[in-house]
Structures are given as structure tokens and as C-alpha cells.
Amino acid sequence: MNDKSIVRFIKIENSQFKGVGSYFEEDSGEFKGNAIGMVSNVMRGASSFDNVMIANSTLNGTGVKYAGGVVGAAYNSGSEVFKVIIVNVNITGSGQEHSVGGVAGKMRSVRIKEVYIGNTIVKGAGQEGYVGGVAGYSSGSSIQNVTVIDSNISGRYAGGIVGCSWSDKVSTCHVIRTEVNGRFVGGVIGYGEGSEMKNATVASSTIIAHTEVLLLGAE
Numbered sequence: 001m002n003d004k005s006i007v008r009f010i011k012i013e014n015s016q017f018k019g020v021g022s023y024f025e026e027d028s029g030e031f032k033g034n035a036i037g038m039v040s041n042v043m044r045g046a047s048s049f050d051n052v053m054i055a056n057s058t059l060n061g062t063g064v065k066y067a068g069g070v071v072g073a074a075y076n077s078g079s080e081v082f083k084v085i086i087v088n089v090n091i092t093g094s095g096q097e098h099s100v101g102g103v104a105g106k107m108r109s110v111r112i113k114e115v116y117i118g119n120t121i122v123k124g125a126g127q128e129g130y131v132g133g134v135a136g137y138s139s140g141s142s143i144q145n146v147t148v149i150d151s152n153i154s155g156r157y158a159g160g161i162v163g164c165s166w167s168d169k170v171s172t173c174h175v176i177r178t179e180v181n182g183r184f185v186g187g188v189i190g191y192g193e194g195s196e197m198k199n200a201t202v203a204s205s206t207i208i209a210h211t212e213v214l215l216l217g218a219e
Contacts, residue, residue, distance in 0.1 A: 005047040012038050012052075017059040019067070034065040035072025035105065043110075045076030051083045058090040066105030067093035068135070069120075073106045080111040087118045094125040099136030099163070100155065102148070106130075106137045115146045124155030130163035131155025131182070132190065133175065139166040149176040158182030159190035160202060167194040174201040181208040 019036035035041045038054055054069055061067035068074075069086050086102055093100035102117045104110070117133055130136040133148035136155070148160050157163040160175030163182075175187050184191045187202030 005043075007039060007047075007049045007052075009051045010039055010049075010053070012054045013056055015057040017057070019061045019064045036061045036064050036066070037068045037071035037104070039070045041072045043071045043074040043079055043081075043104075046078035048079070049081045049084075052081070053085045054089055055085075055087045056089070059092070061093040061095075061098075061100070063095040064093060065095060065098055066136070067091060067098070067100045068104040069102045071104050074104045074110045075108050079109070080113070082111070082113040082115075084115045086116070086120055088120065090121045092121075092123045092125065093129070093131075093136075096126060097128045098124055098126060099130045100124045101131070101135040101163070102133045102151075104135045104138075107135050107141055108138070109140045110138075110142075112141065112143045113145050117146075117148045118150055120151045122151070122153045124158075127156060129155040130157045130190070132159045132161055132163040133178070134161050136163045138162050138164070138168050140168065142169045143173065144169075144171045146173040147176065148174070148178055151178045152181070153178065154181040156182050157184045157190040159186045159188060160205065161188045161200075162192075163190045165189045165192040165195040168192075168196070170195060170197045170200065172199045174203070175205055176201075177204045179206040179208065181210075183210050185209045
């Protein structure tokens with residue numbers, strides 16, 4: 001989606017999405033081969049998505065950098081995604097430095113509001129992966145009024161809301177009966193720098209942090 005695109009009242013059910021990309025490519029143009037989402041691969045500045053429902057669907061991004069339930073990658077100030085329902089969805093990404101999220105794989109300067117994610121699996125496979133219930137990797141964004149419930153989130157950097165968060169504002173977010181599993185994990189944010197968080201709840205959830213053991217043998 002280019003600048004100032006508007007997408008409203010989208011319903012996706014019983015669908016499968018699969019992307020095979022080259023995560024060695026640099027980001028350019030329309031991020032060809034690097035992003036996949038059920039509504040749009042890429043979302044650019046001042047675009048708006050609202051009233052999106054996704055149910056009983058799967059997305060599998062093999063070798064794709066950015067995989068998200070709604071959009072693979074969302075960039076630039078002015079973009080917003082709100083009133084989203086995601087239920088019984090499986091989102092998986094793999095590759096080097098991948099970002100996988102229930103709403104967006106990676107986002108920068110985006111506003112997220114009024115999101116419900118239930119009975120959903122968000123998983124990243126491979127090293128240096130960022131995985132979150134809403135976003136795998138986020139910077140300079142606003143995330144508010146979000147519920148993640150009865151879900152499973154796993155990756156090296158894993159968070160109930162955001163896997164890796166830089167200078168975000170996260171408020172009124174609830175993670176309930178959800179398992180978060182990884183190396184750097186948090187009920188809300190897996191790893192954060194300079195982010196603000198308030199009115200967040202983690203209830204009846206399981207947070208599992210793994211210790212990495214490196215074995216060096218003689219060659």
C-alpha cells in the first residue's frame with residue numbers, strides 16, 4: 001500500500017498465505033520478497049487500516065524478513081491500524097533477523113489501537129528473531145487498547161505485545177492465559193529501549209526464558 005491508502009471493513013476467513021523470500025536482500029522499493037501480510041505486504045506513511053477481522057487462517061513466511069497477520073511491514077509517521085480482531089490464526093516466520101507479529105512483523109511510527117487477538121500462534125524460527133502478539137519489532141509507535149488472550153508467542157526475542165520495542169508508547173494492553181517463550185522474554189515487551197508502558201496487565205500467563213549454552217570444540 002502506498003501513501004494515504006485507506007482499507008476498511010476487511011474480513012479474511014479459512015485462508016492460507018505463504019511467502020518464500022530472500023532475507024539477504026536489502027530493503028528497497030516495495031520490499032519484494034521481504035514482507036508478507038494477510039491484508040498487505042507493506043504499509044507506507046499516512047495509510048489507514050480499520051475494521052479488520054481475520055479468523056481460522058494461517059500465514060507462513062519462509063525466508064521472509066517481516067511477517068504479520070495484517071501487514072508485513074508498516075513504515076512512516078501517520079500510518080494507523082485500528083479495530084482489528086484476529087482469532088484462531090497461525091502466523092510463522094523464519095530466516096535471519098526476522099520479525100513476526102500478530103498485526104505487523106515490523107513497524108515504525110505507526111499507531112495501533114483497539115486490537116483483540118485470541119487463540120492465535122505467533123512463532124519465529126531461527127536466530128535473531130523478534131516475535132510479538134502485536135508486533136515483532138517496533139520503534140516510535142503507539143500501541144493502546146490491546147488484548148492478547150489464549151495465545152502462544154515464541155521466538156528469540158518474544159513479548160506478549162512486542163518482541164523488541166524502541167521508544168514506543170504502550171498503554172492499556174492485556175495479556176491473558178498466554179504463553180510467551182524465548183531467550184529474551186516479557187509478558188508485554190520482550191526487549192525494550194526507551195519505551196513507555198502504563199496500564200498493562202499480564203494474567204494467568206506463562207513466561208518461559210531459555211538460557212543459551214554454547215559449546216566450543218577444538219577443530
